[in-house]
Amino acid sequence: QVQVVESGGGLVQAGGSLRLSCVASGSFFSIVPMGWHRQSPGEQRELVATITGIGNTNYAESVKGRFTISRDNAKNTVYLQMNSLKPEDTAVYYCAMYRGDATYWGRGTQVTVSS
16 A cells, blocks of 8 residues: 655745655655645645656746755655745645556645745
8 A cells, every 4th residue: 555654844934935845655666756735824735846757847837946855765755945935835745656547646735924
């Protein structure tokens, strides 16, 4: 059974940085794409960034130039480095593993950016 576990959220002032981590189970980790999504209260979950098994990345326009997604396949871990954080980045951040027709989600980690 696939497990996806996020960590690294917290409270930070505007302009600050945080790094989120996501550990996923499965010997196939290195070949599956991974992603980060976020959801604010009353809003739909939105895609933040994705990374393929070979490291090709894609970002939402709202985070381009500020966030960086990366992965360490030896550790079954994907990261989201978030810089120049804004209050509008406040959300629960979810890690996702995309395997075939299924998406496996973590439980999320709260990121709060104060102004």
